[in-house]
Amino acid sequence: MKTIFEQSVSGRPGVGLRELKKDLTGLIPQELARDGLPCLPQVGELDVVRHFTRLSRLNFGVDSHFYPLGSCTMKYNPKFMEQAAALPGFSRLHPLVPQFRGAGHFAQGALEVIFETEQLLCEITGMAGFTVHPMAGSHGELAGAMIIAAYHKDKGRKRTKVIVPDSAHGTNPASAAIAGFDVISLESRDGIVDPQALEAVLSEDVAAVMMTCPNTLGLFERHLPRIVELVRSVDALLYYDGANLNAILGKMRVGDAGFDVVHLNLHKTFGTPHGGGGPGSGPVGVCERLVDFLPISRVVKLEDGQFFLDYDYPKSIGYVAPFYGNFGVYLKAYAYILRLGREGLIRVSENAVLAANYLRKRLEEHLEIPHNRICMHEFVASAVRQAAKGVRALDIAKALLDKGYHAPTVYFPLIVKEALMFEPTETESLDTLDQFVDDLIAILEQADQDPAAVQAAPRQTPVSRLDEVKAARNLELTDHCGL
Amino acid sequence: MPYIPHTPDEQHRMLDVIGVAGMDDLFAEIPEALRPKSFNLPEGLGEHEVMRHLETLANKNNTRLVGFLGAGFYDHAIPAAVDFLTSRGEFATAYTPYQPEASQGSLQAIFEYQTAVCRLLDMEYANASVYDGGTALYEAMMMAVRHTKRRKIVVDECVNPIYRRMLDCYTSNLHLDMTVVAHREGGSDLKALSAAVDTDTAAIIVQNPNFFGVLEDFSGLFAHARSQGALNIISVYPLMQAILKTPGAMGADIATAEGQSLGLPLSFGGPYLGMMACTKALIRQMPGRIVGRTTDSQGRTGYVLTLQAREQHIRRQKATSNICSNQALCALRAITYLCLMGPQGLANTAMHCSELAHYAARRLLKLPGAKLLSQRPFANEFALVLPRPAYHVMDRLTRRGFLPGFPLGRYYPGLENVLLIACTEKNTREDIGILKELLGGAL
Numbered sequence: 034m035k036t037i038f039e040q041s042v043s044g045r046p047g048v049g050l051r052e053l054k055k056d057l058t059g060l061i062p063q064e065l066a067r068d069g070l071p072c073l074p075q076v077g078e079l080d081v082v083r084h085f086t087r088l089s090r091l092n093f094g095v096d097s098h099f100y101p102l103g104s105c106t107m108k109y110n111p112k113f114m115e116q117a118a119a120l121p122g123f124s125r126l127h128p129l130v131p132q133f134r135g136a137g138h139f140a141q142g143a144l145e146v147i148f149e150t151e152q153l154l155c156e157i158t159g160m161a162g163f164t165v166h167p168m169a170g171s172h173g174e175l176a177g178a179m180i181i182a183a184y185h186k187d188k189g190r191k192r193t194k195v196i197v198p199d200s201a202h203g204t205n206p207a208s209a210a211i212a213g214f215d216v217i218s219l220e221s222r223d224g225i226v227d228p229q230a231l232e233a234v235l236s237e238d239v240a241a242v243m244m245t246c247p248n249t250l251g252l253f254e255r256h257l258p259r260i261v262e263l264v265r266s267v268d269a270l271l272y273y274d275g276a277n278l279n280a281i282l283g284k285m286r287v288g289d290a291g292f293d294v295v296h297l298n299l300h301k302t303f304g305t306p307h308g309g310g311g312p313g314s315g316p317v318g319v320c321e322r323l324v325d326f327l328p329i330s331r332v333v334k335l336e337d338g339q340f341f342l343d344y345d346y347p348k349s350i351g352y353v354a355p356f357y358g359n360f361g362v363y364l365k366a367y368a369y370i371l372r373l374g375r376e377g378l379i380r381v382s383e384n385a386v387l388a389a390n391y392l393r394k395r396l397e398e399h400l401e402i403p404h405n406r407i408c409m410h411e412f413v414a415s416a417v418r419q420a421a422k423g424v425r426a427l428d429i430a431k432a433l434l435d436k437g438y439h440a441p442t443v444y445f446p447l448i449v450k451e452a453l454m455f456e457p458t459e460t461e462s463l464d465t466l467d468q469f470v471d472d473l474i475a476i477l478e479q480a481d482q483d484p485a486a487v488q489a490a491p492r493q494t495p496v497s498r499l500d501e502v503k504a505a506r507n508l509e510l511t512d513h514c515g516l
Numbered sequence: 517m518p519y520i521p522h523t524p525d526e527q528h529r530m531l532d533v534i535g536v537a538g539m540d541d542l543f544a545e546i547p548e549a550l551r552p553k554s555f556n557l558p559e560g561l562g563e564h565e566v567m568r569h570l571e572t573l574a575n576k577n578n579t580r581l582v583g584f585l586g587a588g589f590y591d592h593a594i595p596a597a598v599d600f601l602t603s604r605g606e607f608a609t610a611y612t613p614y615q616p617e618a619s620q621g622s623l624q625a626i627f628e629y630q631t632a633v634c635r636l637l638d639m640e641y642a643n644a645s646v647y648d649g650g651t652a653l654y655e656a657m658m659m660a661v662r663h664t665k666r667r668k669i670v671v672d673e674c675v676n677p678i679y680r681r682m683l684d685c686y687t688s689n690l691h692l693d694m695t696v697v698a699h700r701e702g703g704s705d706l707k708a709l710s711a712a713v714d715t716d717t718a719a720i721i722v723q724n725p726n727f728f729g730v731l732e733d734f735s736g737l738f739a740h741a742r743s744q745g746a747l748n749i750i751s752v753y754p755l756m757q758a759i760l761k762t763p764g765a766m767g768a769d770i771a772t773a774e775g776q777s778l779g780l781p782l783s784f785g786g787p788y789l790g791m792m793a794c795t796k797a798l799i800r801q802m803p804g805r806i807v808g809r810t811t812d813s814q815g816r817t818g819y820v821l822t823l824q825a826r827e828q829h830i831r832r833q834k835a836t837s838n839i840c841s842n843q844a845l846c847a848l849r850a851i852t853y854l855c856l857m858g859p860q861g862l863a864n865t866a867m868h869c870s871e872l873a874h875y876a877a878r879r880l881l882k883l884p885g886a887k888l889l890s891q892r893p894f895a896n897e898f899a900l901v902l903p904r905p906a907y908h909v910m911d912r913l914t915r916r917g918f919l920p921g922f923p924l925g926r927y928y929p930g931l932e933n934v935l936l937i938a939c940t941e942k943n944t945r946e947d948i949g950i951l952k953e954l955l956g957g958a959l
Contacts, residue, residue, distance in 0.1 A: 124781040257547075499616050
């Protein structure tokens with residue numbers, strides 16, 4: 034499809050064109066002014082509407098396709114949440130308003146949203162304090178790692194290492210490294226963390242252990258109580274990657290289980306739409322002894338019921354965001370929590386786990402499943418059998434696109450060969466799950482009989498398989514306009 | 517239960533297939549000791565009940581204040597088509613485009629966004645966005661540290677203090693040497709900045725228009741910094757770039773911006789849009805997602821995420837950044853906004869805002885004791901020195917439904933009497949007349 038730049042016609046007025054009453058060229062001195070106009074598209078409103086509407090139709094979203102993308106929790110995104118975030122009382126509010134003396138009362142509703150959201154997240158996770166400032170899950174990891182660093186520094190000791198299991202999301206080691214730590218990778222055993230292996234690398238140099246539970250294989254970390262004990266024994270902290278929280282709502286609270294720091298991905302568990310890659314929101318919760326290190330500002334409720342911004346936390350790690358994080362995103366999560374309530378959230382996890390196990394069971398004869406036991410909200414299968422005949426996980430993923438499904442996550446976690454990671458979520462009907470299984474089995478049968486046909490997928494999508502090597506080798510990152 | 521479609525009968529059928537007796541068996545691996553101590557949440561509500569509650573909260577916020585408040589975050593008009601297009605479910609409910617054949621819409625839109633960013637900022641390459649303008653500046657700084665393998669950073673005090681305190685936060689464990697060069701009456705001290713750059717300097721960080729609204733040309737400073745082997749980083753106000761000398765023309769290596777002014781609502785601080793662009797030489801240091809154009813197996817044009825070897829899901833602790841989710845939907849807002857405005861529309865809007873600000877300055881300078889902090893040129897925002905503390909004026913005017921600006925004393929000790937006043941196309945000459953009257957009454 035032509036780019037919007039290729040559709041540009043010199044001199045065509047956009048909707049932003051506002052007649053200027055007089056010549057303002059003298060307003061900005063010549064030496065500080067731009068030399069000519071930027072090369073942006075010159076198109077009409079209908080051109081823009083049609084172009085981006087057409088582009089949207091080249092996309093798979095949850096609204097249009099089943100999206101069993103493991104580790105991403107692509108559940109249905111309730112529509113009323115969009116209306117909530119668009120309320121002018123929220124969307125038009127300037128973030129600096131409550132920061133002026135005497136102007137706090139102009140933003141009481143927004144401050145209450147922050148306060149209440151943090152309170153609800155505390156109760157959901159069993160943590161003592163929460164901040165909604167981090168703007169994505171990985172941003173929450175970074176904030177969490179910085180809180181961990183600040184805690185040890187405050188105790189007057191140097192802790193240089195963070196332990197991350199090899200099944201963790203890539204963001205975990207990246208965030209720890211960016212916060213200034215050396216990363217020790219911990220090998221899993223039978224799909225989960227082995228306490229003995231952990232013990233071998235634990236020392237007084239270790240600041241924290243970062244865990245995902247259930248982990249990225251969809252397995253519950255059975256040795257968690259022992260792991261907590263070990264981590265405590267060297268006074269390191271235990272970090273919880275909340276990417277998989279959808280599996281344990283009301284079944285385990287990470288605070289009660291002994292975790293010290295947690296980040297949540299609101300666009301996963303709490304149903305805020307992912308936007309094709311963001312914006313997300315990654316609130317961070319901490320146990321009692323870490324509350325003083327949370328980012329500033331913080332919303333405090335006074336005895337008279339008024340809310341105000343408090344900056345007086347001398348041990349705080351400081352400002353991780355320009356203001357209060359992605360307000361428009363966690364406002365949606367707040368609405369989601371109120372809508373579902375206690376019972377609803379418990380049912381989320383039950384039905385997410387039910388759906389994953391149902392899918393696992395129905396597929397176990399057709400795909401290799403390395404750790405084939407009760408899984409949590411997702412599971413990892415392996416296409417090794419198919420790969421022996423030349424059909425790799427990627428080929429199966431592409432063939433699924435042809436059948437009208439977004440593919441599962443492929444080649445992750447890295448510790449499973451030819452990994453295909455399925456996460457159906459609680460919002461897909463049994464009919465959808467059954468149809469998906471039938472279609473996937475048909476692909477696997479084809480892989481057996483006619484591998485070339487599967488290797489040639491996708492054929493029904495707007496483009497067929499794309500040359501990623503060429504994209505990286507002959508970098509073309511912009512259109513030709515103006516050059 | 518809302519959004520869960522399974523009937524009790526279906527649940528039983530699924531449990532049978534799995535081979536367990538009940539739901540509880542699915543959670544048997546969670547030891548008793550790890551069970552929640554409480555899960556004390558309110559009962560679920562109907563959609564209309566939640567909305568009523570949220571409307572009540574929204575109404576507690578006063579957004580009817582007539583605003584001259586900017587300080588890096590501006591209340592610009594947003595064409596309705598921006599909301600309409602970006603709320604389409606195919607865009608809003610998609611994930612990061614890991615499967616490019618099923619994501620050509622998101623990918624091409626980002627490719628067009630990257631193109632528009634490069635053309636607007638006059639740079640060679642751009643990424644698909646990061647969280648916000650402050651994060652963009654921090655990531656740019658880290659690009660420079662990696663590229664030069666040096667640890668000294670020179671920062672102009674005229675850079676938005678909201679971003680500077682984010683830089684402070686992120687670098688607290690990184691052993692970088694940050695030198696802040698003080699402003700001179702709201703302008704950059706070019707001589708002192710120049711003197712602060714040496715052969716240990718990784719980057720110099722400046723802003724245009726600066727936090728006080730003042731316009732600068734950093735060409736000379738950038739040439740000097742380059743001669744010392746440092747990289748030049750500039751943070752800009754993207755809407756104003758339609759009429760201002762570009763980062764590229766000044767010789768910047770990395771340009772960053774808060775993209776909120778390009779079709780994003782203020783939304784109490786987020787989600788916003790961190791824009792990043794750089795020269796070709798630095799692209800492998802760039803964080804986050806980047807979309808490239810390529811061809812499919814039949815030779816047709818298509819788009820993919822590229823240079824992924826920089827990223828955390830491949831490189832883990834050796835990645836250029838930990839950024840995974842970015843602000844893709846916000847970038848979509850920006851590209852649709854820029855297309856709707858067009859080059860002339862964008863320039864006219866920037867001029868219109870600037871013209872209003874100049875008009876406001878002329879009017880307000882008639883107040884007794886008022887003067888401009890800086891005599892240098894400005895665009896849509898300026899710092900007005902008052903004969904008494906700005907906080908006092910703020911108190912009086914907010915009570916009358918006016919937000920007269922940003923009191924600079926909050927970040928700059930010694931500037932307690934200075935008010936930073938911003939105009940957008942949503943302000944009117946009548947508003948400015950009332951502002952003058954109210955300010956006059958409060959002095």
